[in-house]
Amino acid sequence: MTSHGQVGGTVSAERGSMSRLLVWAAPDEVSERSVRLSLRRWMSRCGDGFDRVADTWSQPVQGAVRGAVVASSGPEAVQALDLERPGVVLGRPAPELAPVALLLPGEGAQHHRMAVGIYRHDPVATEAIDEVLDLMGAEGDRVRADWLAEAPLLSPHHPMRALPMVFAVDYALAKVLLAWGIRPGVLVGQGVGELAAAVLAGVVSLPDAVDMLVAVAFELLAAPAGGALAVAAGAAEAAPHLDREVSLAADNGPGQIIVSGVDGALRRTEQSLRAVGISCMRVRAEAAYRSNVAVPACDAGMDALRGKLLRPPTWPLLSTTTAAPVSAEEATDPAFWAYQASRPVRLRETLNLLFAGGGYRCITAGPGQGLASLVRRHVAVATGASSVSSLLCARPRNADDDRRTVLAEAARLWASGYPVDLEQVHRLA
């Protein structure tokens, strides 16, 4: 071993072509390069012993300069470790780390087989997802079967699939981050992500949250057929062109809103917007979420949540429904949670409020990258005062891509100095 870096070692079972996280550290940049070079040399000689090398380089090490790489084979690691064109994550832990804002996406973020690569691979995520689905009884089994199926019976965008699965994946990924030792300074959820945030903040128990969610999803099936439209305009600009049966579902940013409503009204709105040159497109929503159409579903949610124990948040919780911190009074009012599904998501104002409070290291824990791309467009992120990254990628090509992106986030967090329990990270295997 080199004298410049310290490495520990363990041996674990064969993991096939699974992505692995390798880490190293050194006192300064020059010795970091030499550690990396020796890892590269070792890796290029290892032949099919990639897992053995990965095991040896998996342990936390000391040093002012940190490096990490995610790879699933020796040749891939060798390429990433190239000194001239590095595909590795390098960092120098700063004395002051920006607080973490945990962002949980909502309905609309779902896609076919989202996050399946971590299920039955990460014990924390697996337990969390099973916990949610087991609480749904027989329907939970059907949700799981459809989620994992190449050809599901119900589309991932069906309310009884999208709502529980986005909730479950958000909750599971947040649990993974917590298990790594990340302590968010604030939780922010969009749509069902806000309910997941409420569970994480101790406001509502998981069984009560799932009961409410299922009641809402079930009742939405009886609502008139509807959907949502993403509109490339601000709320004020788009307002004159909306059909009267279409309303604002989400204010995502200065140049993007989502409107929702029943199908016919949405089509009329689409035509009016196009006629004045405003771009719009249907989004993956098979219900008129966040509109008056959802009120009967919210009534059902209210019936499910009434009388249940609700507590003030034990963690700072920013509501995208009110664009304000959730007060103790709001948190303990079942109507506050039950009727969110009929009120617009005020993401633009919520992000303004969040970033007015200082710089944040935002992590989106949930499917896709839609929320991350909206956050990335905020001026606070564009100017570098805050940053954002995601635990999952927008378009995983295969299940290992899910594991790779989760590990890549662990790599970034560790390299920039966040306390990350690497033993926990390596449980993703």
Add this chain to the structure above:
Amino acid sequence: MSPVSLSDLVSILAECGSADAAVPLTDDVLDEPFYDLGYDSLLLLQAAELVLQRHGVDVPEEVLDLAETPRMLLELVDRCGRGALV
């Protein structure tokens, strides 16, 4: 129909992202995924509509969906312009 150059496409994308603070597209980000640059499918649709308006090149939504990076988008716009993709 007029050919769409890289600089045409970059300025169209910048125009679409101008309401927000989307990452400016410089040479070194042409192979970055659009999501990492703050561009989502709605911004790309806006860009495709401007490409059609100004250059007469029609990039259908399902083709647009294949463009993961600015360079891939340029390639797809070029193919659509040459009628190589319908």
